[in-house]
Amino acid sequence: xxxxxxxxxxxxxxxxxxxxxxxxxxxxxxxxxxxxxxxxxxxxxxxxxxxxxxxxxxxxxxxxxxxxxxxxxxxxxxxxxxxxxxxxxxxxxxxxxxxxxxxxxxxxxxxxxxxxxxxxxxxxxxxxxxxxxxxxxxxxxxxxxxxxxxxxxxxxxxxxxxxxxxxxxxxxxxxxxxxxxxxxxxxxxxxxxxxxxxxxxxxxxxxxxxxxxxxxxxxxxxxxxxxxxxxxxxxxxxxxxxxxxxxxxxxxxxxxxxxxxxxxxxxxxxxxxxxxxxxxxxxxxxxxxxxxxxxxxxxxxxxx
Amino acid sequence: xxxxxxxxxxxxxxxxxxxxxxxxxxxxxxxxxxxxxxxxxxxxxxxxxxxxxxxxxxxxxxxxxxxxxxxxxxxxxxxxxxxxxxxxxxxxxxxxxxxxxxxxxxxxxxxxxxxxxxxxxxxxxxxxxxxxxxxxxxxxxxxxxxxxxxxxxxxxxxxxxxxxxxxxxxxxxxxxxxxxxxxxxxxxxxxxxxxxxxxxxxxxxxxxxxxxxxxxxxxxxxxxxxxxxxxxxxxxxxxxxxxxxxxxxxxxxxxxxxxxxxxxxxxxxxxxxxxxxxxxxxxxxxxxxxxxxxxxxxxxxxxxxxxxxxxxxxxxxxxxxxxxxxxxxxxxxxxxxxxxxxxxxxxxxxxxxxxxxxxxxxxxxxxxxxxxxxxxxxxxxxxxxxxxxxxxxxxxxxxxxxxxxxxxxxxxxxxxxxxxxxxxxxxxxxxxxxxxxxxxxxxxxxxxxxxxxxxxxxxxxxxxxxxxxxxxxxxxxxxxxxxxxxxxxxxxxxxxxxxxxxxxxxxxxxxxxxxxxxxxxxxxxxxxxxxxxxxxxxxxxxx
Numbered sequence: 001x002x003x004x005x006x007x008x009x010x011x012x013x014x015x016x017x018x019x020x021x022x023x024x025x026x027x028x029x030x031x032x033x034x035x036x037x038x039x040x041x042x043x044x045x046x047x048x049x050x051x052x053x054x055x056x057x058x059x060x061x062x063x064x065x066x067x068x069x070x071x072x073x074x075x076x077x078x079x080x081x082x083x084x085x086x087x088x089x090x091x092x093x094x095x096x097x098x099x100x101x102x103x104x105x106x107x108x109x110x111x112x113x114x115x116x117x118x119x120x121x122x123x124x125x126x127x128x129x130x131x132x133x134x135x136x137x138x139x140x141x142x143x144x145x146x147x148x149x150x151x152x153x154x155x156x157x158x159x160x161x162x163x164x165x166x167x168x169x170x171x172x173x174x175x176x177x178x179x180x181x182x183x184x185x186x187x188x189x190x191x192x193x194x195x196x197x198x199x200x201x202x203x204x205x206x207x208x209x210x211x212x213x214x215x216x217x218x219x220x221x222x223x224x225x226x227x228x229x230x231x232x233x234x235x236x237x238x239x240x241x242x243x244x245x246x247x248x249x250x251x252x253x254x255x256x257x258x259x260x261x262x263x264x265x266x267x268x269x270x271x272x273x274x275x276x277x278x279x280x281x282x283x284x285x286x287x288x289x290x291x292x293x294x295x296x297x298x299x300x301x302x303x304x
Numbered sequence: 305x306x307x308x309x310x311x312x313x314x315x316x317x318x319x320x321x322x323x324x325x326x327x328x329x330x331x332x333x334x335x336x337x338x339x340x341x342x343x344x345x346x347x348x349x350x351x352x353x354x355x356x357x358x359x360x361x362x363x364x365x366x367x368x369x370x371x372x373x374x375x376x377x378x379x380x381x382x383x384x385x386x387x388x389x390x391x392x393x394x395x396x397x398x399x400x401x402x403x404x405x406x407x408x409x410x411x412x413x414x415x416x417x418x419x420x421x422x423x424x425x426x427x428x429x430x431x432x433x434x435x436x437x438x439x440x441x442x443x444x445x446x447x448x449x450x451x452x453x454x455x456x457x458x459x460x461x462x463x464x465x466x467x468x469x470x471x472x473x474x475x476x477x478x479x480x481x482x483x484x485x486x487x488x489x490x491x492x493x494x495x496x497x498x499x500x501x502x503x504x505x506x507x508x509x510x511x512x513x514x515x516x517x518x519x520x521x522x523x524x525x526x527x528x529x530x531x532x533x534x535x536x537x538x539x540x541x542x543x544x545x546x547x548x549x550x551x552x553x554x555x556x557x558x559x560x561x562x563x564x565x566x567x568x569x570x571x572x573x574x575x576x577x578x579x580x581x582x583x584x585x586x587x588x589x590x591x592x593x594x595x596x597x598x599x600x601x602x603x604x605x606x607x608x609x610x611x612x613x614x615x616x617x618x619x620x621x622x623x624x625x626x627x628x629x630x631x632x633x634x635x636x637x638x639x640x641x642x643x644x645x646x647x648x649x650x651x652x653x654x655x656x657x658x659x660x661x662x663x664x665x666x667x668x669x670x671x672x673x674x675x676x677x678x679x680x681x682x683x684x685x686x687x688x689x690x691x692x693x694x695x696x697x698x699x700x701x702x703x704x705x706x707x708x709x710x711x712x713x714x715x716x717x718x719x720x721x722x723x724x725x726x727x728x729x730x731x732x733x734x735x736x737x738x739x740x741x742x743x744x745x746x747x748x749x750x751x752x753x754x755x756x757x758x759x760x761x762x763x764x765x766x767x768x769x770x771x772x773x774x775x776x777x778x779x780x781x782x783x784x785x786x787x788x789x790x791x792x793x794x795x796x797x798x799x800x801x802x803x804x805x806x807x808x809x810x811x812x813x814x815x816x817x818x819x820x821x822x823x824x825x826x827x828x829x830x831x832x833x834x835x836x837x838x839x840x841x842x843x844x845x846x847x
Contacts, residue, residue, distance in 0.1 A: 202407040209360050210422040210472070211395035224412045299412055300456040 004304035077271030086271035097256035116191025138185020164253035183237035194226035308335035315373030343527035347752035399473035403485035405465035409457035416453025463494035491614035521825025524832035565782025572804035586635035613794035660734035664746035666726035724755030
């Protein structure tokens with residue numbers, strides 16, 4: 001088990017290094033931040049000073065060397081725009097996104113598992129109809145459209161919810177609701193399919209022959225067996241949100257890592273881009289590890 | 305009418321499918337008393353399991369529909385009860401075990417938990433359930449019950465798993481135990497043990513045992529009475545020995561006639577001269593595990609050599625190693641004077657024309673998206689030198705006739721055929737390459753007895769007509785007895801005994817061969833009774 005985690009960590013670290021190199025040079029291709037931060041009529045002297053201050057005068061390779069050297073000392077550089085450590089800026093945004101992801105995915109998982117299981121138990125019943133309705137919406141309606149329609153109806157017309165920003169609990173409702181729909185529809189379908197297989201299995205027949213009532217048959221006998229494919233999809237969807245729910249965060253003015261990344265790219269705030277990418281990469285690594293551990297926990301036949 | 309423990313009266317069950325309504329059983333009636341063993345005998349599709357599923361409320365409705373009938377348990381009609389009332393009987397008063405214990409045990413819960421569960425759902429307190437589970441595991445012969453409770457189903461062998469199922473079913477001392485093909489997936493020696501255990505437990509508890517089986521041998525071994533089913537109807541019922549001796553219905557007669565292992569064994573031919581295939585010290589290692597520990601034998605032209613053995617004996621490993629489907633670890637396979645194992649991939653490719661293989665499960669070995677014509681003619685796509693394309697159609701028709709099918713079936717797909725017909729298609733495919741040797745790996749094991757007999761007859765006819773040789777791998781001894789010239793007995797990767805069929809069956813030298821023969825079941829209840837006596841007196845059932 002320990003060696004498994006170790007191997008995975010090493011493999012992930014190698015990909016991370018590759019990612020850092022790629023992003024470092026690609027982001028520099030977008031241009032010189034000086035043009036963005038200084039007024040158009042800034043003097044050459046001011047420009048040189050700005051470049052000097054942010055280390056933009058040296059050849060790229062030197063800049064990269066310095067960046068790596070600082071990285072090894074856990075210094076991720078400073079944000080040009082906010083003039084404070086990039087990592088602080090990123091972690092602040094990441095906290096928002098993580099909270100958003102955890103709340104959304106918890107709701108999605110619970111709802112999808114319960115409704116999907118009940119749909120599988122009675123194919124063609126009420127829950128099965130709910131499940132096909134949501135998966136159709138999730139699969140076909142673009143999230144930016146749902147977000148805008150949500151704002152028009154609930155914020156502008158009905159005035160029940162705020163349009164954007166943070167502050168109260170009500171600010172969370174629309175972003176979560178919009179983020180909920182796609183993964184919910186998808187996971188629901190996976191749960192349903194996987195549960196239909198599990199519930200028609202031989203061990204469920206045995207459970208019925210033992211006199212086990214329907215509820216434990218679904219949620220004890222069926223569900224645990226049906227969870228493996230479901231977990232994979234949950235992880236995949238959670239990664240999507242963690243990586244920055246860019247569209248939703250932008251529309252709702254939500255200060256998460258997705259919005260931060262978009263802003264940082266537009267503003268050529270290189271240190272922030274890199275720090276944000278590293279944070280979400282580590283988060284996704286940890287989540288994949290948790291998924292693998294969950295596999296082993298759910299199915300005794302899987303051992304690392 | 306006398307009160308029976310369980311009585312099924314005029315039961316008719318339909319299944320509504322997309323292809324139309326199928327009557328699974330029609331007007332089936334039978335009864336079971338305390339302390340007796342009733343066998344329901346039938347081939348696949350006979351509806352033999354349907355009445356048991358009805359008793360246990362295991363039929364999904366829809367697509368199933370109970371058209372008529374009553375199922376009386378202690379005089380009360382189960383079909384009129386609520387689901388809840390029936391759940392309170394399931395597991396407690398009427399318990400059931402199934403054919404394949406691995407898939408019928410939940411893979412993600414411990415064995416202890418699963419056995420305790422049957423007691424928990426019927427309101428036995430947890431500590432009592434645990435104590436009873438330990439007692440049960442011990443009773444069914446599981447060593448170290450304490451440790452076994454914490455293990456998962458995949459950590460046990462097939463025979464042990466069926467013991468676990470039996471322990472679970474008997475936890476609440478049910479009045480009736482329904483066993484649906486309980487030993488079909490097990491090796492013969494393990495089958496004998498499990499049947500003996502069931503019988504002992506029945507005598508101990510006085511329960512009624514309902515045994516569903518396709519195997520006349522199992523009926524002969526354990527049943528008091530038998531109900532014979534065919535195409536959803538009961539064709540005959542009565543005392544097991546009486547039905548065997550004086551079958552009244554033509555179907556029963558056919559079934560008994562088709563049971564293998566009754567004819568004369570074949571005289572062995574002349575074994576002088578150059579053998580067709582010579583296997584020398586063939587070895588196969590998987591990591592540290594030795595699946596084949598240096599096996600040697602020969603096959604003469606036109607000869608049928610059978611390899612028998614239980615699971616894990618290395619018999620299928622041998623077949624795969626000979627064809628280099630898995631690269632062997634050592635030894636020689638001499639074909640026409642040359643070592644197959646030294647040949648280049650190109651030469652092997654050419655040799656594969658001569659040696660063809662027929663597998664156990666024709667459903668899996670035939671591509672479902674190809675027509676029969678495509679399946680058979682594919683051989684000539686790969687080996688175009690055999691036949692010009694203009695003649696393919698004609699030849700496919702010939703081959704289909706040769707294996708007992710119709711030429712116009714060439715346009716159909718595998719799923720449109722029955723299991724026996726699919727195996728014929730697989731044989732036709734093998735014949736397309738005009739091979740000298742066909743390796744049959746459990747080629748008739750999945751087939752019903754009557755179909756099995758037909759396929760064996762077909763293979764034997766082809767041997768006479770075309771001078772084919774067979775390497776016939778099987779776990780079923782009676783089939784081998786009828787069909788093979790020579791028998792090789794394997795155990796744990798080694799050849800234990802080898803000789804002409806008559807000698808192996810009538811004068812086996814090795815204790816293992818004797819145990820294997822003693823454990824195999826004869827369809828005649830009288831022969832079986834005599835064998836049981838020998839088995840008991842000699843203690844021949846190997847552990």
